[in-house]
Amino acid sequence: MSAKRRGDEPKGDGVTGFPFDASRTGSWKISLPCSKAEAERISEGDLPEIDALDPQPTLMTSEPDPDQPEAWQLDAYVEDEPSKALIAIIAALAPSTKKKPVVTHIPEDDWVTMSQAGLEPIRAGRFFVHTPHNADAAPKGMTGFVIDAGRAFGTGHHETTTGCLEMLDRLRVAGRRFDDIVDVGTGTGLLAFAARALWPAAKVIASDIDPVSIEVTAENAEVNGVPMGRGRGQVELGVAPGLSDRRLRDRAPYDLLIANILAGPLIELAPVFADAVLPGGTVVLAGLLDTQADAVANAYRREGLYLTDSILRGDWRILRMAKRRR
Structure with a gap:
C-alpha cells in the first residue's frame, strides 16, 4: 500500500491519509x-x-x-x-x-532507503516477514514473505499486523479450518497471503479502499509466488470500501473475515461484517487501540458475535470474535 486512507490499517505506530508514491516523487x-x-x-x-x-x-x-x-x-x-x-x-x-x-x-533517492532502513525481519507465529533489503531466508519451519516498503507503509512491522499474524497462527494451531476467507483493508496483501498459507485449500479474496494498495498487493503476490484468481488456493483482489464491491458480496458468507482497519470504521461496519459471516464463523478485528477495544467488541456483540480471544501488542488490541450459531 502507499500509506493508506483513513479506515485502513495504521502504519508506523499509526498512519492515516490519502496515498502518495514517494518512491516516485520524493x-x-x-x-x-x-x-x-x-x-x-x-x-x-x-x-x-x-x-x-x-x-x-x-x-x-x-x-x-x-x-x-x-x-x-x-x-x-x-x-x-x-x-x-x-x-x-x-x-x-x-x-x-x-x-x-x-x-x-x-529526495526521491532517499525515500526507499529511509522506508527500508531499520526494518529487521519480524517473527509472528510461524511467519517470517522481511523486506528485499534484508533478504534473510526464512528459518526452518517458518513461512517467509518478502514485503517491499518502497511504495508503502505496512510491511508487517506494525503491532496490528504482527498481532493479526499471531492470531491467524493461533487459529491454525488450534486446528481450525476455513474455506472462504476475506481480508478487508488488505494493504500490502500480507494477511491474505498468510491466510492462504495456513489454509491452502481455501478461497481468499482481499480488498482495499485504496487502488494503489491493490496494485502493490498484486506485485507482492508475484514476488511471493501467490497465485491470483477465484479458485481454491488462490487470492482474488478488489478495490472497495468495506464489502461494497459486488464480488465481495457474491462470495459471502465467509467463515473467516479479517479486518485490520481502524476502530471507527470497524464499529460502523459491524452489521455488514456480521451479515457476511457464517454462523459459527470467525472475525479478526485490528487497527484499534486497547482503549477502543470495549467499544468495538460491544458493537459486534450487538450483532450476535462474542469475544473468543485477544492479543495486546503495545497500545494496540487484536480481537477474535465468533458468530453465534443459530
Missing part, C-alpha cells in the same frame, strides 16, 4: 512532538480539518521512547513543499507542543 515531511492523547485522536481518524484538504497528507504517529509513554511524535508526509497554511493545520493537531514544526525534504 516528498516533504512535517514533524513535531505530540501527546499520547493527540496521537490517539489522529489514529481514530475523526479529523475534519484533514478531510477538508485535497490532497490529504499522510499522518504518522509514533512513540520514539517507550520510557516516555506520554511523549509521541507526529509526522505528516506530503508530495509538494507544504505551505504555511498547511503547516499551521498540521501543528494544530498537536496543541500541547510548544515547539515549531520541522519541515524536511525527502
Whole structure:
C-alpha cells in the first residue's frame, strides 16, 4: 500500500491519509512532538480539518521512547513543499507542543532507503516477514514473505499486523479450518497471503479502499509466488470500501473475515461484517487501540458475535470474535 486512507490499517505506530508514491516523487515531511492523547485522536481518524484538504497528507504517529509513554511524535508526509497554511493545520493537531514544526525534504533517492532502513525481519507465529533489503531466508519451519516498503507503509512491522499474524497462527494451531476467507483493508496483501498459507485449500479474496494498495498487493503476490484468481488456493483482489464491491458480496458468507482497519470504521461496519459471516464463523478485528477495544467488541456483540480471544501488542488490541450459531 502507499500509506493508506483513513479506515485502513495504521502504519508506523499509526498512519492515516490519502496515498502518495514517494518512491516516485520524493516528498516533504512535517514533524513535531505530540501527546499520547493527540496521537490517539489522529489514529481514530475523526479529523475534519484533514478531510477538508485535497490532497490529504499522510499522518504518522509514533512513540520514539517507550520510557516516555506520554511523549509521541507526529509526522505528516506530503508530495509538494507544504505551505504555511498547511503547516499551521498540521501543528494544530498537536496543541500541547510548544515547539515549531520541522519541515524536511525527502529526495526521491532517499525515500526507499529511509522506508527500508531499520526494518529487521519480524517473527509472528510461524511467519517470517522481511523486506528485499534484508533478504534473510526464512528459518526452518517458518513461512517467509518478502514485503517491499518502497511504495508503502505496512510491511508487517506494525503491532496490528504482527498481532493479526499471531492470531491467524493461533487459529491454525488450534486446528481450525476455513474455506472462504476475506481480508478487508488488505494493504500490502500480507494477511491474505498468510491466510492462504495456513489454509491452502481455501478461497481468499482481499480488498482495499485504496487502488494503489491493490496494485502493490498484486506485485507482492508475484514476488511471493501467490497465485491470483477465484479458485481454491488462490487470492482474488478488489478495490472497495468495506464489502461494497459486488464480488465481495457474491462470495459471502465467509467463515473467516479479517479486518485490520481502524476502530471507527470497524464499529460502523459491524452489521455488514456480521451479515457476511457464517454462523459459527470467525472475525479478526485490528487497527484499534486497547482503549477502543470495549467499544468495538460491544458493537459486534450487538450483532450476535462474542469475544473468543485477544492479543495486546503495545497500545494496540487484536480481537477474535465468533458468530453465534443459530
